[in-house]
Amino acid sequence: MEHHFNTELDGLKQKLLTMASHAETAVNRAVEALVTRNHDLAIQVNDDDTIIDRCEIEVDDLAIHLLAKAPLASDLRLVTVAMKISQNLERVGDEAAKIAKRARDLSKEPPLKLNLELPRMATLALDMLKAALDSFVNHDSAAARDLIPRDKEVDALNKKINGALTEHMMQNRDCIPRCLNWITAARSLERIADHAKNVAEEVVYLNEALDIRHPGAKTMGNPAT
Amino acid sequence: MTAPNHRWRKCKDILMQVIALTCAILVVSPLILIFFHIVKEGFSSINFAFFTQLPKPVGEAGGGMANAIVGTFVLLAEAAVVGVPIGVLGGVFLSEYGGNRLNWLIRFGADILNGVPSITWGVVVYGLMVVPMHGASALAGGVVLGLMMIPLVMRTTEEVLQLVPGGYREAALALGIAKWRTVVQIVIRTALKGIVTGVLLALSRVAGETAPLLFTTGNLGWAHRLTEPIAAIPLQIYVYAISPYPDWWRQAWAGALVLLVLVLAINVGVRFFTRDRFPKQSWT
Amino acid sequence: MTPGEDKTIPETRRETRDESREPNASVPPSTLNARPSTVLTTPALTVRNLSVSFGGQQVLKQTSLDIAARAVTAIIGPSGCGKSTFLRALNRMHELTPEARVEGEIRLFGEDIYARNVEPVVVRRRIGMVFQKSNPFPTMSVVENVTVGLRLNGVRNRKLLVERTEQSLRMAALWDEVKDRLQAPAVSLSGGQQQRLCIARALAVQPEVLLMDEPASALDPLATAKIEDLILELKKDYTIVIVTHNMQQAARMSDYTAFFYLGELVEFDTTSKIFTSPAKKRTEDYVTGRFG
Numbered sequence: 052m053e054h055h056f057n058t059e060l061d062g063l064k065q066k067l068l069t070m071a072s073h074a075e076t077a078v079n080r081a082v083e084a085l086v087t088r089n090h091d092l093a094i095q096v097n098d099d100d101t102i103i104d105r106c107e108i109e110v111d112d113l114a115i116h117l118l119a120k121a122p123l124a125s126d127l128r129l130v131t132v133a134m135k136i137s138q139n140l141e142r143v144g145d146e147a148a149k150i151a152k153r154a155r156d157l158s159k160e161p162p163l164k165l166n167l168e169l170p171r172m173a174t175l176a177l178d179m180l181k182a183a184l185d186s187f188v189n190h191d192s193a194a195a196r197d198l199i200p201r202d203k204e205v206d207a208l209n210k211k212i213n214g215a216l217t218e219h220m221m222q223n224r225d226c227i228p229r230c231l232n233w234i235t236a237a238r239s240l241e242r243i244a245d246h247a248k249n250v251a252e253e254v255v256y257l258n259e260a261l262d263i264r265h266p267g268a269k270t271m272g273n274p275a276t
Numbered sequence: 277m278t279a280p281n282h283r284w285r286k287c288k289d290i291l292m293q294v295i296a297l298t299c300a301i302l303v304v305s306p307l308i309l310i311f312f313h314i315v316k317e318g319f320s321s322i323n324f325a326f327f328t329q330l331p332k333p334v335g336e337a338g339g340g341m342a343n344a345i346v347g348t349f350v351l352l353a354e355a356a357v358v359g360v361p362i363g364v365l366g367g368v369f370l371s372e373y374g375g376n377r378l379n380w381l382i383r384f385g386a387d388i389l390n391g392v393p394s395i396t397w398g399v400v401v402y403g404l405m406v407v408p409m410h411g412a413s414a415l416a417g418g419v420v421l422g423l424m425m426i427p428l429v430m431r432t433t434e435e436v437l438q439l440v441p442g443g444y445r446e447a448a449l450a451l452g453i454a455k456w457r458t459v460v461q462i463v464i465r466t467a468l469k470g471i472v473t474g475v476l477l478a479l480s481r482v483a484g485e486t487a488p489l490l491f492t493t494g495n496l497g498w499a500h501r502l503t504e505p506i507a508a509i510p511l512q513i514y515v516y517a518i519s520p521y522p523d524w525w526r527q528a529w530a531g532a533l534v535l536l537v538l539v540l541a542i543n544v545g546v547r548f549f550t551r552d553r554f555p556k557q558s559w560t
Numbered sequence: 561m562t563p564g565e566d567k568t569i570p571e572t573r574r575e576t577r578d579e580s581r582e583p584n585a586s587v588p589p590s591t592l593n594a595r596p597s598t599v600l601t602t603p604a605l606t607v608r609n610l611s612v613s614f615g616g617q618q619v620l621k622q623t624s625l626d627i628a629a630r631a632v633t634a635i636i637g638p639s640g641c642g643k644s645t646f647l648r649a650l651n652r653m654h655e656l657t658p659e660a661r662v663e664g665e666i667r668l669f670g671e672d673i674y675a676r677n678v679e680p681v682v683v684r685r686r687i688g689m690v691f692q693k694s695n696p697f698p699t700m701s702v703v704e705n706v707t708v709g710l711r712l713n714g715v716r717n718r719k720l721l722v723e724r725t726e727q728s729l730r731m732a733a734l735w736d737e738v739k740d741r742l743q744a745p746a747v748s749l750s751g752g753q754q755q756r757l758c759i760a761r762a763l764a765v766q767p768e769v770l771l772m773d774e775p776a777s778a779l780d781p782l783a784t785a786k787i788e789d790l791i792l793e794l795k796k797d798y799t800i801v802i803v804t805h806n807m808q809q810a811a812r813m814s815d816y817t818a819f820f821y822l823g824e825l826v827e828f829d830t831t832s833k834i835f836t837s838p839a840k841k842r843t844e845d846y847v848t849g850r851f852g
């Protein structure tokens with residue numbers, strides 16, 4: 052006999068996956084618009100973000116509805132993780148929209164004559180996001196754990212790009228608006244990588260029932276004692 | 277909404293009701309007829325003298341069945357003394373103690389005894405008591421009635437105790453109350469009405485036994501000691517009824533009426549005693 | 561527990577209780593495995609290799625478990641898994657069933673309750689039980705029911721009986737509702753009140769452990785909530801073991817949970833671990849309702 056609650060849980064997972072694919076698409080488009088200076092592509096990202104926002108509301112709604120049925124054990128973890136992941140994906144959507152705005156602004160002005168490693172950073176961030184979402188789909192906790200350290204790489208790249216742009220800004224005053232746009236875009240990519248890491252941590256919790264967030268905080272002892 | 281053979285179905289229904297009603301009437305009517313007949317025949321002979329005087333010799337009118345009436349009550353009291361303790365405690369044993377095999381044997385024995393013809397009981401007690409004592413006695417009469425009561429009271433007691441839900445026993449034992457205390461102060465107390473009912477009904481049954489008394493007791497006068505034979509209503513009825521004297525026949529009818537009223541009184545009393553005093557009221 | 565215990569309810573048992581008066585430790589990160597004796601405080605009951613069979617058919621197999629003192633331990637599992645059998649073994653109730661055979665060892669604060677010289681009656685005064693269907697004695701009033709455990713064990717002291725009545729009814733959260741009708745027949749109370757009366761009755765003999773066999777399953781949600789709150793209050797002073805088939809109830813009320821299946825103890829751990837991340841798949845399947 053079909054277990055109705057299972058069906059509802061599957062529905063939750065489906066919604067989350069739909070939201071995830073929109074998020075991936077949004078980031079892909081935004082990065083492409085940025086790199087290829089495509090104004091029209093950038094405008095489409097706004098629509099993607101709107102869809103993602105709506106998805107977040109639907110996922111959270113469904114999650115609350117399921118919580119009222121008092122799920123336990125892995126079902127309980129799935130519902131709470133779903134709410135967390137939807138929040139992270141919504142932020143990813145927002146960051147993608149921000150990148151797209153920078154892309155629109157940059158496309159109106161002549162290109163900056165600077166070789167940045169931004170495309171590589173974008174690839175890294177995109178890969179992380181995809182890997183995180185795949186690990187959720189495949190219940191692959193090991194893959195999730197593997198991608199967490201890659202965030203450091205992205206952070207390092209961000210720092211490097213920031214440095215390069217800051218230096219360029221100091222030497223070429225008229226480039227400042229464009230440099231600032233690039234800095235913002237890079238920061239958004241760094242945030243996207245962070246969110247991917249968060250998703251990976253949630254996937255580990257879902258599959259292993261282990262909370263691996265904030266390793267530094269745990270050694271401080273139990274604040275309740 | 278009406279089915280095609282609705283009318284035929286309704287007819288069957290009514291037919292069934294009519295048949296059932298007829299059968300019920302057929303069952304109850306002998307009872308009513310007997311009752312009215314006895315009342316009709318016996319009522320005229322009931323007077324104060326009937327309850328206070330001894331039987332008069334043949335030919336003399338009047339007289340009563342005082343000795344038989346008193347005798348019946350004495351015999352019932354003896355029967356209760358013999359039958360109630362053994363019967364009730366036997367029932368308690370069957371319900372609360374004992375092993376499966378043993379209990380099965382006891383029940384089997386009790387059920388057989390219940391079916392033994394009453395005259396056989398009389399013969400047995402004749403051999404056991406009347407012969408060694410060289411004569412009939414009130415004791416023997418009471419004993420035989422008591423013995424007849426035992427299997428009956430035992431089985432009804434057991435059944436009533438079994439009706440007490442096991443939950444009460446468990447609850448009491450879970451409180452650390454010893455088993456015998458549980459049985460006496462919880463189980464028996466809960467079933468008390470049923471046990472008393474069983475005893476009273478058994479008494480009303482043996483009140484009308486005649487055959488066993490034939491061998492064990494009987495007196496046309498007063499008994500002064502329990503070792504002397506004592507009169508009893510059913511015996512007296514029998515003696516009068518087989519006689520050729522119309523006076524005594526009338527007395528017999530009156531005796532039958534008294535016996536009937538006695539049995540009726542016990543049954544009505546039982547119903548009154550076991551009525552539901554607090555029918556689902558909430559205590560405010 | 562010695563044979564020939566005198567009739568007054570011994571006050572010395574209070575000392576035994578105080579020895580284990582340590583606060584329940586905050587739930588440690590779960591290092592608990594199947595070996596149950598990692599409960600932090602002195603356990604109230606230690607069960608070792610308990611097996612119960614009825615007429616040759618084994619219902620409970622080699623179960624070992626520690627019941628923590630002053631905590632609520634829930635026993636969950638599908639029907640027929642042996643949870644009620646386990647519960648009844650804890651206060652020697654199986655001795656009422658002739659075909660039952662109980663093997664293994666159960667100790668109450670270190671004392672073997674199945675030892676040869678120990679009477680079951682004494683065990684049951686220290687380990688009380690409340691049943692699924694409330695069963696106040698119908699021929700007795702409210703106050704008679706509460707004091708029946710004392711009176712039928714020989715306690716005559718009127719003052720003690722009166723005190724104990726009020727104390728027990730207060731502990732069972734029933735005093736305010738019945739204080740004006742203590743002489744009313746016990747069966748005139750509502751279902752939820754009757755069950756609380758049975759709890760008061762069990763508490764009146766001052767047991768150390770209270771066993772409850774699905775105490776709220778026959779009650780409506782409001783009455784159930786009252787019983788649950790009551791149990792959470794009682795656990796400050798009593799060790800409670802509760803059999804329940806309602807998972808959410810176990811999750812709400814208990815500190816530790818034991819999951820039984822087909823007569824075996826599958827998993828025993830803190831409640832939060834069992835209900836958020838059980839170690840065994842079978843526990844996970846049962847808890848999420850995939851079977852049973």
